[in-house]
Amino acid sequence: MPETSRRGLLFGTAAVSAGALLTACTSNEPKKETPAADSRPAADDKPGKHVTIGFAGPKADHGWLNAINENAKARAGKYSDVTLEITGGSNDIAAQIGQIDTLINKKVDVLVILPADGKALTQVGLKAMKAGIPVVNLDRVFASPQAYRCWIGGDNYGMGLNAGRFIGERLKDKPDAKVVELAGMDNLELTKQRTQGFDDALKNYPNIKKVARQAADFTVETGQAKMAQLLQAQKQFDALWNHDDDQGVGALRAIQQAGRDDFLMVGGAGAKSAMDAIKADDSVLKATVLYPPTMAASAIDLARALGQGKGVGGLSELEIPASLTLYSAVVTKDNVDEYLPTGFR
Template sequence: MKMSDPSRGLHRRRFLTGALGVGAGAALTACTSNAPAAPAGGPAVAPAPAAGGSAPGTPVTIGFSAPAADHGWIAAIANNAQAQAKQFPDVTFEAVNPTNDIAQQIAAVETLINRGVDALVILPNDGSQLTRVGQQAMDAGIPVINLDRIFDSPLAYRTWIGGDNYGMGVSAGHYIGKRLRDAGVANPVIGEVAGIDNLPLTQERTRGFNDALATYGFSVGPRQAADFTAQGGQEVTANLLQAAPRLDAVWNHDDDQGIGVLAAINQAGRSEFFMVGGAGSANAMREIQADTSVLKATVTYSPSMASSAVALARLVAQGRGMSDLAEPEVPASITLASATITKENVATYLPLGFES
């Protein structure tokens, strides 16, 4: 997962299976995994039309590398990238085997470089450790679209596209803050189930959450960090609930891990608070739509960014820009927005959801 501003050097993955177009402003966001009800990552949603260049252009080959699809959001990333590439008759899509091994991913990208692909779309396992191979591609004249987890140096990529982790926290904080303020709750106890604390993306989500809550005069109370898995979410939430006999609201950073979070809440028989999720999985959205649990909203971090990354790679490789912009070149960075999904608007977003 990566974060709001590429200059911050944040890293990451995450949720929602939309294939938004890369128009003047690509929007929407999301993350999550486990036992999918549909094929891993859910079915890829119909991709958006080509941004700024729907007419066929020079034939190009786009190489693609991403981590293993052991998480619903990551699976949706791969599905969306492939589905988007199929929309272009002038694109040959070469995806290397997904892997969570850093050395194997570097070797796979080097293979694509040696084949002389026209552009690369790379979601690195670790942006820092793959910076060198990204720069290697750029030095070889192959433009790199850096997806989500950002490389350490802008010399390693032509364009970065990813989600807004700080914005996720802000969206969650405003939803919780406004709901509690409107209900007249004084001195609320607000819990937080974070992801992996040493990841910049988690730190950004927490910072945005704190900043938004502060505008209402609220602050975070009990906080536990999990590991973006259902098992981890269940374990840390059980601990959080034991330590907090009263809660008014909870934000869980990730809908994949949210499966375990909800399981712990149900096992404890707690229902005095409401919860906001993170990423926008179809599972979470169905729960919100049913309105039978504490989960009342989720904030997005959309894997549709992979569809947009392929569309951008095509345009860059063909020397084209985005038709809705005045500039003839594709921008150097695009940050997706984080939407808040509630019962009122969930029907609009549900077709974009990915399976956890």
């Protein structure tokens, strides 16, 4: 690829409307118009230069990961000038590298990559960038900023922080309050960040003490088993912070089986099942902190715009930002109707 063309791709600007992207990534307040990604008006949907986008993610063996794939496909389908080349997905690092290599060899215009392991896949991101294919790094960040043109993802620290603030405000007047934590996978940096955010928030509430923590590996079965252990070990506590709504399905089963209703529960990610339970208000689950899979739709917007060399509506800069962090909104009974259409299954 000629250097001028390569430079145009790597430093070209993106066309993503302020309503479709900036609201999703920066707003701290719930909006009345927050439908699911596949029903929002596509950003700058006036047809332009045709763009082939390669999309590579891990295996969709989890509700959130499946929603990532569905959001990407639905968003690409809104554009008549976009062809989406999507891989089968894999949690095996070597297999995912091979899938991305195939997309590079096909000479797609832009790559969107959600790596199974950001550090381990950094080299293939660098390879794509060196080949003149700009990379939109989705969620799990590569080890080098040279491996991507733009990163977009959720705020793991913010999830824990907002969960802790919500619980803290509910328990701030209760002497000697106790909380427990059902984490995800402890070998993942995102889990450490969620725990750190939670712990930092609780520092503002000296009356609250975290008395137990278990890692539940993001599965329904492990969520149920680990929650049962917590319930047996902790005969009394006031709140539970659960990192993930999928494992939360199992946690709620264990809670119901134990006949416990003496505490409040805050979930994480934004599954439809969790939002339904919050709306029904007939269980301990009172809130969930979002980690929106709609980020995949915004990644497609960014990729299309990079390929077309367009700009971001509502911003003065000529280039798209180097990174975009989505806000971790807290969904409660008061605002669940606004967020329910974005809930994933």
